[in-house]
Every structure is written in C-alpha cells, then in structure tokens.
Amino acid sequence: MSKNTEKIGEIESNLHQTMRFGTKAIHAGIEPDPSTGAIMTPIYQTSTYVQSAPGQHQGYEYARTQNPTRHVLEKNLAALENGTDAICFASGLAAMDAVIKLLKSGDEIISCNDLYGGSYRQIVRVYEKFGLKSKFVDMSDMKSLEKEITPATKLFWIETPTNPMLNLVDIEQICKLAKKHNILTCVDNTFASPYLQNPLDMGADMVLHSATKYLGGHSDVIHGCVVVKTDELSKQLHFIQNASGAVPAPQDCFLILRGIKTLHLRVHRACKNAKKIAKFLENHPKIDKIYYPGLKSHPHHELAAKQMRKFGAMLSFDLKGGSVEDAYKVLSGTKVFALAESLGGVESLIGHPASMTHASIPKAERMKVGLTDSLIRLSVGVEDIEDLIADLEQALALVEIKEVKKEKKQKIEKQADTIVAV
Ligand code: P1T
Numbered sequence: 001m002s003k004n005t006e007k008i009g010e011i012e013s014n015l016h017q018t019m020r021f022g023t024k025a026i027h028a029g030i031e032p033d034p035s036t037g038a039i040m041t042p043i044y045q046t047s048t049y050v051q052s053a054p055g056q057h058q059g060y061e062y063a064r065t066q067n068p069t070r071h072v073l074e075k076n077l078a079a080l081e082n083g084t085d086a087i088c089f090a091s092g093l094a095a096m097d098a099v100i101k102l103l104k105s106g107d108e109i110i111s112c113n114d115l116y117g118g119s120y121r122q123i124v125r126v127y128e129k130f131g132l133k134s135k136f137v138d139m140s141d142m143k144s145l146e147k148e149i150t151p152a153t154k155l156f157w158i159e160t161p162t163n164p165m166l167n168l169v170d171i172e173q174i175c176k177l178a179k180k181h182n183i184l185t186c187v188d189n190t191f192a193s194p195y196l197q198n199p200l201d202m203g204a205d206m207v208l209h210s211a212t213k214y215l216g217g218h219s220d221v222i223h224g225c226v227v228v229k230t231d232e233l234s235k236q237l238h239f240i241q242n243a244s245g246a247v248p249a250p251q252d253c254f255l256i257l258r259g260i261k262t263l264h265l266r267v268h269r270a271c272k273n274a275k276k277i278a279k280f281l282e283n284h285p286k287i288d289k290i291y292y293p294g295l296k297s298h299p300h301h302e303l304a305a306k307q308m309r310k311f312g313a314m315l316s317f318d319l320k321g322g323s324v325e326d327a328y329k330v331l332s333g334t335k336v337f338a339l340a341e342s343l344g345g346v347e348s349l350i351g352h353p354a355s356m357t358h359a360s361i362p363k364a365e366r367m368k369v370g371l372t373d374s375l376i377r378l379s380v381g382v383e384d385i386e387d388l389i390a391d392l393e394q395a396l397a398l399v400e401i402k403e404v405k406k407e408k409k410q411k412i413e414k415q416a417d418t419i420v421a422v
Contacts, residue, residue, distance in 0.1 A: 016028045016029075016079040017082075019079075021080075021194075021195060021264055022264045022265075024076075024079045024080055025076075025080065025195075025260050025261055025262075025263050025264055026261050028075065028076050028079030028080065029072055029073075029074075029075025029076040029078070029079055030072055030075075030076060030257070040254075040258075041068075041069055041072045041073075041254060041257055042068075042069065043069055043250045043251050043253075043254045044063075044067055044068045044069045044250050045250055045251065046063060046067075046250075047062070047063045048061070048062050048063060049061060049062070049063075063247075063250075064242060064245050064247055065242045067247075067250050067253070069250040069253045069254055069257075070088050070247070070248065070250065070253045072253075072257065073086075073088055073225075073253045073256055073257050074086040074087065074088055074225070076257060076260060077194075077209075077215075077225050077227055077260075078227055080194040080227075080260070080263075081189075081194050081198055081199075081200055081207050081227035082198050082200050082201055083200050083207070083227035083228050083229055084228060084229060084230060084231060084234060085227070085228055085231070085234035085238075086225050086226065086227045086228070087225065087226050087228070087234065087237040087238055087241050088211075088223070088224070088225045088241075088247070088248050088253060088256075089223070089224040089225065089226075089241065089246050089247065089248060090222065090223070090224070090246045090247060090248050090249075090252075091210070091212065091222045091223065091224045091246075092118075092190065092208065092209065092210025092211070092212060092213075092222075092223075092224035093118050093119070093122055093210075093224065094224055094246035095208050095209070095210075095224030095225055095226050096119060096122055096188075096208060096224070097122065097126075097244070097246065098226065098237055098240045098241060098244065098246070099155075099186050099206060099208065099226055099237070100122070100123070100127055100132070100155075101240050101244065102155070102184065102233075102236060102237070102240070103132060103154050103155060105130055105131030105132065106131055106132075106133070106152060107132055107133070107152055107153075107154040107155070108132070108133040108134065108135065108150060108152040108153045108154060108155075109123055109127075109132060109133070109134045109135075109153075109154070109155045109156075109157050110134075110135045110137060110145070110148055110149070110153055110155070110156055110157070110183075111123060111134060111135070111136050111137075111139075111156070111157035111158075111159075112136065112137070112138070112139040112157070112158060112159055112160075112162060112167075112169060113136040113137055113138055113139075113365070113368065113369055114159070114162040114163075114165045114167050114369040114371070115136075115157070115159040115162055115163060115188070116159065116163045116188070116190075116210075116357065116358075117353075117357050117358035117359060117360045117361050118357075118360065119157070119159070119188065120136070120360065120361050121360040121361075123157070125360075133152060135148055136365070139156075139158060139169040139174060140167065140168070140169060140170070140300070142170075142173055142174070142177060145174070145177065146177060149181050149183070153181065153183055154183060154184060155183065155184045155185075155186065156174060156178050156183055156184070156185045156186070157186055157188070158171070158174060158185060158186065158187045158188065158199075158204075159187075159188040159190075159191070160187065160188075160189075160191075160192070160197075161191045161192060161293055161304075161308075161312060161314065162191070163190070163191060163314075163353075163357070163358075164291075164314075164316045164351075164353040164357065164358065164371065164375065164377040165291055165316060165369050165370055165371060166191075166291040166292060166293055166298070166312075166314060166315065166316060167299075167300060167369075168293060168300035168303045168304055168307070170303055170307070171187060171197075171199050171202040171203065171204060171307055172202045172203055172307070175199075175202060175203030175204050175205075176203065179203070184205050184206070185199075185203070185204045185205050185206065186204070186205065186206040186207070186208055186226070187199035187204045187206070187207050187208070188208045188209075188210075189207045189208065189209055190208070190209050190210045190213050190214070190344070191213075191312055191314050191343075192308055192312055193209075193213075193214035193215065193263060193267050193344070194207075194209075194215075194263075195214075195263055195264050195267045195268075195309070196267065196271075196308045196309045196310050196312060197307060197308045197309070200227065200228075200229050202307065204229070205228065205229055205230070205233060206226050206227065206228050206229070206233060207226070207227045207228075208224070208225070208226050208227075209224065209225050209227075210223075210224055211223035211224055211225055211256050212224070212342065212344070213342065213343050213344030213345075214263060214266070214267055214344035215256055215259055215260055215263065215344075216255060216256050216259040216344075216345075217259040217260075217262065217263065217266050217344060217345060217346060218255075218259055218345055218346060219342060219345035219346075219347065220255060221252045221255040221256065221259075222252070223248050223252050223253075223255075223256050224248075266346060266382055267310070267313065268310070269382040270313035270380050270381060270382050271294075271310040271311060271312060271313050272385075273313065273348075273380045273381070273382065273383070273385050273388060274292065274294070274311070274312065274313040274314070274315055274378075274380040275292075275294050275311065276385050276389065277315065277378065277380055277385075277388060277389065277392065278290060278292035278294055278295055278315055279295075280389050280392065281315075281317050281392070282295060282297070284396060285320075285401075286319055286320055286396050286399060286401050287317055287318070287319060287320065287396075288317075288318045288319060288320040288321075288322065289317060289318045289370075290315065290316075290317045291315060291316040291317065291370075292311065292315040292316075293308070293311045293312065294310075294311030294312070313344075313379065313380040313381075314343060314377070314378070314379055314380070315377075315378050315380070316353070316375055316376065316377045316378070317375070317376055317378075318372060318374055318375055318376070319374060319376075319399065319401065320401045321401050322372060322374045323374060324373045324374045326374070326399040326401065327352065327373075327374040327375070327376055328352075329395075329398045329399050330350075330376060330395045330396060330398065330399060331350055331351075331352050331376060333394070333395035333398045334350050334391050334392065334395045335391055335394075335395075336348060336383060336387055336388060336391040337349060337350040337378065337388070337391055337392070337395075338350070339351070339352075341356050341357055342379070343377075343379035344379060345379070345381060346381050346382050347381045347383070348378065348379060348380055348381035348383060348388055349378070349379040349381070350376065350377070350378055350379075351376070351377045351378075351379070352375075352376065352377070353371060353375055353377050354366065354371065354372070354373045354374075354375060355373075357377075358371060
C-alpha cells in the first residue's frame with residue numbers, strides 16, 4: 001500500500017467515525033465511480049482482470065480474491081459496525097463457516113442453547129466429525145457459563161437476540177469473561193442489525209450478519225458477512241474467504257449495498273410496528289405467551305434497553321392451549337403476513353420454527369428453551385400497522401381455544417416432525 005493510499009484510508013476512517021448512522025449507511029466507503037461518475041457502485045461482473053506484465057495490475061487479479069463491488073460493500077459494512085474491516089460471503093452460514101475455520105480439531109465452541117437451527121446444524125453435524133467439540137448453554141448465566149470453560153474452549157458463539165425465543169445475552173459481560181480466558185467472541189447480530197446494536201463497541205472480536213435479512217431488506221438475495229475489530233482477524237478471514245472460496249457474486253453485493261441505504265428507515269418503521277403488534281398480542285385473550293424484548297414483562301427488557309437502540313421487529317408467541325392444530329390455522333390464515341422462512345424484509349412474514357427454521361434441532365433440545373411445536377414467529381415488516389393488526393385479528397378469529405385431546409396432539413406433532421429442515 002502506498003503512503004498516499006494509507007493517508008486516504010486514514011482520512012476516510014476518521015470521517016466515518018464522525019458520521020451518524022444514516023449518513024454512514026448511504027455514504028461510508030462509497031465514492032462515485034472514478035471512470036464515469038456513476039453515483040451507484042457499478043456491478044463489476046468479471047472473473048479476472050488484465051495485467052500489463054506478470055504481477056502488474058491495479059490491485060485486482062482474480063475475482064474470487066478481489067472484486068471492486070464487494071470491496072466497496074466491505075468498507076461500508078465495516079463502518080456500520082465500527083470495525084476495521086468486513087469480509088463478505090455467499091450466505092450467513094458461509095460466513096459462519098469461515099469463522100469456525102479459525103479453529104482447529106480438538107478446540108471447543110461454547111454457544112447459546114437458543115439459536116438459529118442452521119447454525120446449530122453446522123456446529124454439530126458438519127464440524128463435530130472434524131474433531132471440533134461443542135456445548136450449548138444458557139449464556140445469560142455468567143457463573144454457570146464460566147464453569148463450562150475448559151482449556152479447549154476457543155470460541156463463544158453468541159446470538160442476541162436469539163432466534164426464535166428472543167432471549168438476550170449481555171454482550172459486555174460475556175466479552176469480559178471471554179477476554180479473561182483468551183476466548184474469541186463472535187456475535188450473530190442478524191436479528192438486531194447494525195442499526196440497533198454494535199457488538200464490537202461492547203468488546204466482541206467479530207460480528208456476523210446473515211445479510212439476507214435486514215441488510216438486504218428486500219428478500220431478494222442470500223448473503224453473509226463478518227465484521228472484525230483487528231487487522232489480524234481481517235487477514236485470517238480474508239485468507240479463508242479466498243482459500244475456501246464461498247464468495248458472494250457482485251450482483252448480490254450490489255443488492256446488499258442498495259438495501260443498506262434504507263436500513264435505518266426500514267428498521268425504524270419495522271420496530272415501531274412490532275411494538276404495536278406486541279402490545280396487541282399481549283392483550284389478546286387467545287395468546288398464552290409472547291416473546292418480545294420491548295415488553296416490560298420480558299425477562300431481558302432492561303438489558304435490551306441498555307445494549308440495543310430499539311427492541312427489534314421479531315417476535316414469537318404461543319396460543320392458549322398450545323395446540324399445533326390451532327397454530328397451523330393461524331399460520332395458514334394470515335393474508336398480509338406471508339407464511340415463509342426468513343426475516344428482515346420489507347414484507348411481514350409468519351413462520352413455524354419447529355417445522356421450518358429450527359427443525360434440525362432435536363425436539364428435546366428445543367423444548368428446553370420453550371420452543372414448542374406450536375410456537376409462531378413473526379418478522380414484522382414496514383406495511384401499515386392497521387392492516388397488520390387486522391390481519392392477525394382475523395387469523396386468530398379462526399381458532400377456538402380449547403385443550404386438544406392427547407392422541408390428536410401427538411398425531412399433529414408427528415406430522416410437524418416429518419417436514420424437512422432448511
Ligand atoms: O440464510 P443465511 O443467509 O445463510 O443465514 C443463516 C442465519 C444465520 N444467523 C441467523 C440468526 C439466522 O436467522 C440465519 C437464517 N435464518 C433464517 C433463514 C430464518 O428464517 O430464521
């Protein structure tokens with residue numbers, strides 16, 4: 001790197017530190033295209049770059065290793081999470097895969113016991129056979145967490161808020177504990193988005209996003225990233241990015257860059273809608289339990305108020321009676337909320353974690369954290385709140401709350417168990 005480039009990098013990084021979030025989302029790391037003045041970052045749809053002589057190039061050799069569209073996105077993401085760098089991948093799980101590859105056989109990961117089913121599946125079903133050990137524990141209890149640490153423990157995998165039970169982990173406390181034992185920390189910040197929470201500021205080493213969700217925001221792309229605090233982690237993860245090769249396509253990087261420009265507006269509105277829906281459900285006679293950190297009744301409400309700027313737009317609930325049949329009626333009965341996997345898009349989604357996003361977690365494990373077969377999850381979008389509430393109201397009117405007979409409940413649960421995990 002020339003002295004001049006280093007200087008420009010330093011000025012840019014100082015500028016990003018003084019920008020507020022909305023300005024960073026739109027401008028950080030983004031310059032008009034130098035060859036045409038195009039204000040939007042071009043999609044550099046190329047696999048390679050011409051060299052004038054061997055090794056004589058303009059910083060780009062081969063598109064698995066470097067791509068200008070991806071490079072701009074990485075600078076923008078680093079600024080949003082107050083990191084030194086970001087490393088982009090083809091999906092959230094590909095980003096996680098790269099983080100786990102920082103470890104070696106015999107090392108141990110301690111993770112929260114309530115997390116996205118695909119993350120659990122990767123740790124257990126992909127990496128255990130390579131000799132990585134894992135434990136899934138309640139990360140809100142620091143004392144018992146510290147007892148689980150062994151000399152082999154090398155990574156804390158932290159999801160907060162968790163998917164789908166909306167539990168919180170105290171990032172500052174857990175990162176202090178990790179530092180004491182020389183353990184790396186990676187916080188999956190997908191449910192919050194960088195608009196609501198910046199784990200690197202609270203001591204984390206890495207932040208992961210399934211950019212498929214709030215960062216993209218329009219349900220049209222699969223993408224993932226890791227944002228890091230140190231140059232050393234940046235170097236190691238860029239090495240894995242290139243050596244393992246799970247890179248995102250330039251068109252997908254463009255879509256994430258475009259999505260980020262309205263991240264603050266979308267998440268702001270979605271949080272407002274979610275709060276109103278949570279209040280509506282809390283007072284609804286057919287609802288048994290509601291999980292939303294914005295409600296005072298939520299066990300981690302105060303922690304949420306401390307470490308998040310707003311309470312998010314994800315919530316889960318259980319109907320009175322806990323019948324899977326009733327849950328299915330609501331899941332199939334909404335007209336504005338679409339029944340689908342995923343979250344964080346402008347459109348509201350309704351989902352059934354037990355058979356959809358969390359089917360790869362054994363039922364006994366799910367039940368320990370309250371993830372019942374009748375739990376319903378909402379990803380609240382940015383539509384008009386009156387329409388969202390009216391939709392839930394009419395779907396809830398389809399169920400008549402009663403205790404279902406035991407054999408019938410088992411039959412329905414068996415049916416839910418046969419659905420293939422994503
Ligand atoms: O789908 P992908 O981009 O690979 O991201 C995986 C992922 C990682 N972390 C969290 C917290 C997630 O929620 C996800 C994906 N989740 C869903 C598809 C879902 O509907 O919950």
